[in-house]
Amino acid sequence: MRPILLQGHERSLTQIKYTKDGDILFSCAKDQVICAWFSANGERLGTYHGHQGALWTVDIDPSTTLLASGAADNTVRLWDIRTGKCVKVWNFDTAVKRVDFNEDGTQLLAVTEKRMGFLGTIVVLDVKVDVEAEQSDEKALVITCDESKATVAAWSYLSRYIIAGHEDGSVSQYDGKTGELIYSTPAHEDGMQVTDLQMSSDRTYFITASKDKSAKLHSARDLTLLKTYPSDTPLNTAAITPKKPFVILGGGQAAMDVTTTGARQGKFEARFYHKVFEDEIGRVKGHFGPLNTVAVDPLGRGYASGGEDGYVRVHAFDRGYFDFG
Amino acid sequence: YDLEEEVDFSDLKEQYDVRLEQGLDAFVVADGLPIVPKESKPKLIKFLTKQLNKAGKVKEDGFVMPCNKQGMTEGYAFIEYHTPQQAIAATKQLHGTAIDKKHTFAINKLTDIERYGREGRIDDDYQPPYTPDFQEKEHLRWWLGDPNSRDQFVMLRGDNLGVFWNKKKDPPEQIIDRGNWTESHIMWSPLGTYLATMHSKGVQLWGGPSWTRQTRFPHPLVNLIEFSPGEKYITTWSFKPIEVAEDDPFLSPDEEGKNYIIWDVATGRVLRSFHMHDLPTPLESESGQPVKKKIPWPAFKWSSDDKYIARMLEGESISVYELPKMTQLDKKAIKIEGVTDFEWAPALPQRDSVKTYEQLFCFWTPEIGSNPAKVGLMSIPSKEIVRTRNLFNVTDAKLHWQSQAAYVCVKVDRHSKSKKSLATNLEIFRVREKGVPVEVVDSIKDTVINFAWEPKGDRFVLITTAEVVITTAVPPKTAVSFFCPEKIKGAGVGNFKHIQTIEKKNSNGIYWSPKGRFVVVGTVHSQQSFDLDFWDLDFEGEKPESEKDLTANLKHMNTADHYGVTDVDWDPTGRYVFSTASMWKHTMESGYHLYDFKGELLREEHIDKFKQLSWRPRPPTLLSKEEQKTIRKNLREYSKDFEEQDRIEEDKEKGAIVDERRRVLNEWLAWREREEEELKAD
Amino acid sequence: QEHQETLARRAIIEKKKELASDALQKKQKEEENRKRMIAQQRQEAEQLRLTEEHKERERKRMKDEQDRIRRENNEKELSDLLKKGINIGDVDVKDLDSNQLRLLRISQLEKEKNDLFKNLRVTGKRIDHLERAFRKEEIKLLPKDYEA
Structure with missing residues (x-):
């Protein structure tokens, strides 16, 4: 499994996303630029310039028409994927940490940061999947997180629920239409931030990664804990592989917490676990710093990881992978 | 609890x-x-x-x-x-x-x-x-009756203290786990009966299948403890002198200002308490810095039979106290001018041509004026000097007893007349032989940094280094040497001969199996190097021609690697070895590795805040010599049973794993099916 | 007059003679030089040939020596391997090159490792079984120990 190394960012990666057919990969980093790449050969298609602060998040609508992004410049932007033109800017009071399109691409959620008298929120925006259309300024829904700020969020199946992970380690389920809090559960250790939340392909269950060194699989319907994947390092990201029953976790001790140097200390590896049996199957080395984000090809052909080291590594699964499990 | x-x-x-x-x-x-x-x-x-x-x-x-x-x-x-x-x-x-x-x-x-x-x-x-x-009252030796012949160990990680059965490759089986059970470290009693926990108010001993408290020793701010070899008594020490309040319920005014207390374990009573000797005035190093003298521990040393405890007043005398009265032998200290160190024989020395065996200790005194340095052996209670030996140009000496008191090796660091070049001599006193002959093992040019006798055996390992650089991060290059007696006709033990030296190592630790024969030589407390070499001294295979006259067949079995290793601990049966990395020593990956005697890794676990792990010692076997012999003779029969047992166990385990996997998978598939149906209905 | 002419002719003849002699001398000198040159060249060529020949001999000697050493090493190693009981089949010992030998050596090391493993496994089993046998018998004595 020889990876393709994508060297286009000058600072640490924050999120990677595949398009629905898995052919194109979008990456964003703290260097304020979004890059698009062919996943098959690592060739760069283009870049999206416009944000004035570190980029935290990107997402692509299911028809691969629009690209949404959120950044530390307190904006969410919508881009014409083909031309690279910014077609809409929504302004907020604080940084935007996560964006996520719903299943049909008609709504976009955005998680905003808590800062200086502003509580963290989850905002829903109506989107017209048309690069020519006039997008509404109106916020369709605002969920205010007064308990513990949301750090990540995603839409469930049929856009029925919004599932959010919080700074205190809890996971909550909101009604996708009314924004009403339905249920909340202390999924991870108290005070250990949920760092990532990714849905299964049919959005009926999801995986959370946390600083408490574990990742967990939950039902989107009722937040039932399905599986637990323990590791030995704080986790930043977790993804569910389609086709094969695996999950991929990534993390590593942040540089300032590492007392002695050397990659050995950091545990900068992508870890594969069996989704159903919960045991670790293998690790993939390569990054020089913690893994901040992993994404899997929706067609199950490979995965990509983005690191604190500024690199994206795109891996195509080899034969052995498909024979296994 | x-x-x-x-x-x-x-x-x-x-x-x-x-x-x-x-x-x-x-x-x-x-x-x-x-x-x-x-x-x-x-x-x-x-x-x-x-x-x-x-x-x-x-x-x-x-x-x-x-x-x-x-x-x-x-x-x-x-x-x-x-x-x-x-x-x-x-x-x-x-x-x-x-x-x-x-x-x-x-x-x-x-x-x-x-x-x-x-x-x-x-x-x-x-x-x-x-x-x-x-x-x-529960049977305090209950743990010896495990039908699966397993051994226990105690593990301290974070504030949790637990005792476990070793299950080899499988996760250890927890017997008990309590939070904040100890406030610092833990210690087993030498025969494994009690687990000692340390608290600011004193020491507590626990035991029996329900881990109930057996005894307490209310020594406030206790730092260190030591059991007598037979577990009858315990010494507690606190750096801070004891303050006895007027209405102190446990300690009498006698204990006021003392640092040591000797207790009776069975009754929990104070037998006697002592002040710490004043530490000698700090010496000045060459750079003019005062050299901090370590507090000697244990200061009170036990004879092997729990009958005597002795303490040295450096340079002057040794006081021997008789248990349980704790009165001084013949009411006065034994004057030994210049005495620098002493060690009791770890077993009752069985000396040739001596009718009644007595306890024995070895001591040494440096050169004083024109008098040479001396190593002496004194028999207690008769105080008879059994043997002395004069030594010249001595810089330092270390006393190493063999576990059965058959030998005491005095490692003598010597300087030349000009006080420059150093060399080490091993002076081995053959305690059992008539007249206690001394054999000198050829002078070793490099500095000997570690030495260890084979337990219950007569072979030894030593580690030397040419350079003594302490301050660099890079561990010094060391050489590991093996010695054994040569074969002789008839009874007795031949002269000690060099078997082999392995150069260019970084090793600093020697860990013999408690049963002898196998030894782990490794590099501990190092940032760069962390190899563990597993050796067999009685390899049951072809022996090199050059070593045919030696009572050993040395074979390197395996090298293991444990990043950050700080300690190595053999189980009491010599079948398993733990190597551990403790957070007390560094913040690198803490946890343990478990190996079998030949260095095959059975298990490894990284544990946050891992501090201490210690095998539970076992008392000597209850079987008589004859019974043991019979078992040895019929081992083949036993073996058949055990093989069968192991096979069944293995099949069962495999079956259990497959069954469990099947169950988990079916559960998952059923859940998915339900979800998909509900999704269709939605 | 005539005398004058004769004198003059003589002088010319003398001169011619002189010239002729000079020319001869020059020619002879040139001839000599040429001969010397050829001789020198020949000598140099011979020297070169000798050196080459020597070098060639030396090279051959070295190669023979190396071959000998290699052969001896191979033979020694082979005999070592044979002594250790490795089976090389019907292969002619002389045909083995060092590459094949290396493979043989690797397989030998592999074998030694396996033997060591097997050997120690037996040892381990015995130690384990002995301990378990002791314990099995010891359990029977525990109740008595409790009473004591």
Whole structure:
């Protein structure tokens, strides 16, 4: 499994996303630029310039028409994927940490940061999947997180629920239409931030990664804990592989917490676990710093990881992978 | 287990509570006395008074010894001392001591007897003795009866202290786990009976299948402890001198300002307490910095039979105390001018042409004026000097006893006349042989940094280094050398010969299997190097021609790697080895590796805040020599059973794993199916 | 007059003679030089040939020596391997090159490792079984120990 190394960012990666057919990969980093790449050969298609602060998040609508992004410049932007033109800017009071399109691409959620008298929120925006259309300024829904700020969020199946992970380690389920809090559960250790939340392909269950060194699989319907994947390092990201029953976790001790140097200390590896049996199957080395984000090809052909080291590594699964499990 | 009860000394407090009411505090009850006819009573009283006066002064007419209707004494007496303090002293010093060959004093304060006797605790009518304590007492050696022949170990990680069964490759089976069970470290007693936990209020001992508290030793701010080899006694030490409050329920004014207490484990009583010797004034190093002298530990050293404990006053003398009275042998310290170190033989030395075996200790004194340095062996209690040997140009000496006291190796660091070049001599005293001959192993040019005898054997390993650079991060290059006696005809042990030296290592630690034969030589406490070499000294394979005259067949079995390793611990049976990395030493990956004797990794676990791991020691086998021999002879039969057992176990385990996987998978598939159906319905 | 002419002719003849002699001399000198040159060249060529020849001999000697050493090493190693009981089949020992030998050596090391493993496994089993046998018998004595 020889990876393709994508060297286009000058600072640490924050999120990677595949398009629905898995052919194109979008990456964003703290260097304020979004890059698009062919996943098959690592060739760069283009870049999206416009944000004035570190980029935290990107997402692509299911028809691969629009690209949404959120950044530390307190904006969410919508881009014409083909031309690279910014077609809409929504302004907020604080940084935007996560964006996520719903299943049909008609709504976009955005998680905003808590800062200086502003509580963290989850905002829903109506989107017209048309690069020519006039997008509404109106916020369709605002969920205010007064308990513990949301750090990540995603839409469930049929856009029925919004599932959010919080700074205190809890996971909550909101009604996708009314924004009403339905249920909340202390999924991870108290005070250990949920760092990532990714849905299964049919959005009926999801995986959370946390600083408490574990990742967990939950039902989107009722937040039932399905599986637990323990590791030995704080986790930043977790993804569910389609086709094969695996999950991929990534993390590593942040540089300032590492007392002695050397990659050995950091545990900068992508870890594969069996989704159903919960045991670790293998690790993939390569990054020089913690893994901040992993994404899997929706067609199950490979995965990509983005690191604190500024690199994206795109891996195509080899034969052995498909024979296994 | 109740946390509230964690360090609850209230019952002990009640027991110790000194009541100065009723004016009965100067009275003691002496039991266990000889039973004599009325006529002999005065003689007995006179005899006993003499003994009782050792602790204080018995009042005139303060001796009451009742007689029964048959005109015989009843084996007990009431004694009144002049002061309550003397009475307390009597219970401490004389309780449990021998009156004559057949009788032993049982001396208790009358007020205690009163206390236990009143409130209807004693019926007027005789009742068969009901001793719930005894009947409910658990078997403290319960763990020896594990039907699977497994061993236990204790593990401290974070604030959790747990005891586990070793299950080899499988996760260890937890027996018990308690939070905040100890406030610092832990220690097993030498025969494995007790687990000692450390608290600011003192030491607690735990044992039995339900891990109940067996004893407490309320030594405030205790830092370190040491059991006697037979677990009968324990030494506790605190750097801070003990402060005894006026109404201290446990400690008497005797303990005020002391640092050491010697306790009786069975009763939990103080036997005697001691001040710390003043540390010698700090020496100045070449750069003019004062060299901090380490506090010697253990300062009090036990003889192998729990009968004596001794402490050295550096440069002057050694004081030997007899247990359990804790009185000094012949009432005075043994003067040994210049004495620098001493070590008891770890077993009763069986010396040729000596009829009654005595305990033995080895000591050494440096050159004083024109007198040479000396190594001596002294027999206790006779104080006879069994052997001395003069040595010249000695910089330092270290004493290494072999576990059965067959040899003591004195590692002598010597300088030349010009005080420049250093070399090391090994002077091996063959303690069992007549006249204690000394064999000198050729001078070794490099500095010997570690030396270890094979337990119950006569081979040894040493590590040398040419460079002594302490301050660099890079561990110095070392060489590991193996020695064994050469073969001789007939009985006896041949001269020690060099087997092999492995150069260019970084090794610094030698860890012999407690059963001998296998040894791990490794690099610990290093940032760069962390290899563990597993050696067999009796390899059952082809032997190199060049070593055919040696009583060893050395074979390197395996090299293991444990990043950040700080300690290595063999199980008491010599079948398994733990290597551990403790957070007390560094913040790198903490946790353990478990190997079998040949260095095959069975298990590894990274554990956050891992601190300490220690195998539970085992007492010597209950089997007689003959029984052991029979078992050895029939081993083939046993083997058949064990092979079968292991096979069944393995099949069962495999089956269980497959079944479990199948169950988990079916559960998952069923859940998915339900979800998909509901999704369709939505 | 005639005398004058004769004298003059003589002088011319003398001169011619002289010239002729000079020319001869020059020619002879040139001839000599040429001969010397050829001789020198020949000598140099010979020298070169000798050196080459020597070098060639030396090279051959070295190669023979190396071959010998290699052969000896191979033979020694082979005999070592044979002594250790490795089976090389019907292969002619002389045909083995060092590459094949290396493979043989690797397989030998592999074998030694396996033997060591097997050997120690037996040892381990015995140690384990002995301990378990002791314990099995010891359990029977525990109740008595409790009473004591």
